[in-house]
Amino acid sequence: MQTPIGSSPPPVAVDLETHLIAPGLLAPPPVCGSMCNNAGPLLTTPADVADLVRQSELVIGANIAFDMGVLVAHGLLSLEEAFRAYDEGRIHDILLGQALDAIAKGHLFKDPRDGGNLRDPATGKQVGRYSLAVCSDLALGLATAKENDLYRTRYALLEGKPHHEWPELARQYPRDDARNTYDVALVQYGGSFDVTGLHPEAYDNLHDMPRQARAAWALHLASMWGYRTDPKRVEALAARIEREHDAALASFVPVGFIRPDGTEDTSAVKKAAAKAYGAGGTCKVCNGRGKVPSPKTGNPVACKEGCDGTGLDLSTAPSLPRTEKGAVSASRDTLMESGDEVLERYAMVSENDKLRATYVPFLRQGLKWPVNPRPNTLVESGRTSYSDPTQTMPRGNGVRECIVPRPGSVFCSIDYSAVELCTLAQACIHLVGKSRMAELINETGDPGSLHTAFAASMVGVPLRELKARVKAKDPAAVGYRQAAKAANFGFPGGMGASTLVLAKRKRIEGVTKSPDGEVEYAGIRFCLLIGGATRCGDEKVTEWKGKAIPPACKRCLECAEDLRSQWFLQWPEMKEYFDFVAYRVDTYGFITQIASNRVRGGVTFTSAANGYFQSLAADGAKGALYAVTRECYLDKKSPMYGARPIFFNHDEIFSEMPLSIASDAAKRMAEVMVREMRVVVPDVTVAAEPALMWRWSKDAATVYDLGGKLVPDPKTL
């Protein structure tokens, strides 16, 4: 893996200047390269940069996956050579280095000097991620890293001209970038690039760099491929949403919730909500006007102290749900539970508005060019994120269905089955030495059996019997299993009973029916599922265990408390797990992630309780993404050679592949995903199921033809 000292060029920072990134073009043509090693910076050619990537013992860059993508796309570096550099752990991305260290210290995406948000040192503006400029500022105290950037966006103009004819500024900028990148990396390494081991003063978590760099490369390749949207579907969706929007205007402009200009009058909505929860009288602070002069500007602003702009005496409505900071809640749940018919109808508007504002514009980007989503390789939990809605596409309303494969290809989605239950079980084995969950998953090969098993315990029948009753759609058995599932997914993160009740009733899809079938309630209602109640919410309380809560069904709360006690009996490891987490958090304040040994600082009880299994799943899935991508791009003998991952969704790899190879490719991809997850989850069975589809859909199922060939789910046509 490591090249002997002396036989390869020393660590070097590299950078490319390219034509501009454009829609559908994430790897524009390179114009020049720059490099910096211990001898200083040099302006050079893209081909020279490729040579350095081939040979250097350590190749340093800022968002270097971009440069690698450019070199590969323009034939200067082969895919084999690019992957080899990652395989050998020779790629160091200073942006990831900065993030890894910040995660250890608990200040990711914060400026450790003042605790505030990250800012670009040149503009002073807040930024959401690390950049060369930000890293230069943080690591070097250099606030002027990008001062010679006149040509930053103009290198296309210099294409074909010899370097000596370039203006001095155009020659200076790439050298500055390479030098700053090199200097930042040197600080990250603790002052010397030691190939025999990390320097004692090196940044924290640097050992995780090779894995994160590989993930970044795979994510970047996926984004380069991109995805398209279907014009007919997008416009049909947009038209439907516009119609609903117009209908909302017609309904709610007259009542004042929406102004004639289309914006929402949030104070009017809050006022109606407050009234619905029983508020009356007049706010003593603003005398009912809802506005007070701003102490700073004198402008009329919402009366925050008294009534949050409602003009009402809120002390007359103790049950009125409030936000974290004490404002009047206007959330969908608040409106839905208000008992006011107009507010209940208005609650539905927010869903349509979100589609209209966020998802339709995003889908429209894919009409003309492929969407190249913008991944962020590493966040605090070890997961990924995207600077766009890629990971938050709604499952309903026909949104995902707008995304379609290129002609001749199909989509393939493979996700792990309940992987966080598997990683939780693994975490318990690792941290407290035992896991009943692991035993059951391994016996049955199915994490879903945890729900059935817990339900069976509650009902007091053998697992097999409850399974049969669920299969026969016995409503009581199904209800117990639903409650068990909610418990298994909610409680491991440290959730309390009241939060579970409130969270589960908020769900927009799915209803719970009263036993007589006459009333439908939104979401899950524990009193009906396991409490023997005939109606939910006959008695409501606004306080639970000494804590104020929005009005909630008392019986539901009692049932959830009972569920939680039984859950601890069902999984004896969980008490010890929580004890361990509390000890870690109280004693050390940081946790060390299992398998990766990545340190995460600044944790709370709940973030740590979640963090162990969430991070383990993330690390395993990222490893799988790299292995899958490698085989798709590189391994000509693999059944999935030629398939293309498009995006990554925590526990899911979504790819596009020619129909002709899809069956074998998908099966192979699922195998590799399981194999790679098992690297970090060695003691628990893991499963991943492929589904092929003609367009993206949450509903797509695994479908085989009579010959055992995996075929696209016909539902998705």
Added chain:
DNA sequence: ACTCCAGGCGCC
């Protein structure tokens, strides 16, 4: 016109 924050909500 721009910036920032809180609230809300989409996903896993």
Added chain:
DNA sequence: AAACGGCGCCTGGAGT
């Protein structure tokens, strides 16, 4: 003792 988490986008309101 008790405690779900982590993401990013959009809006409105308020300040500069």
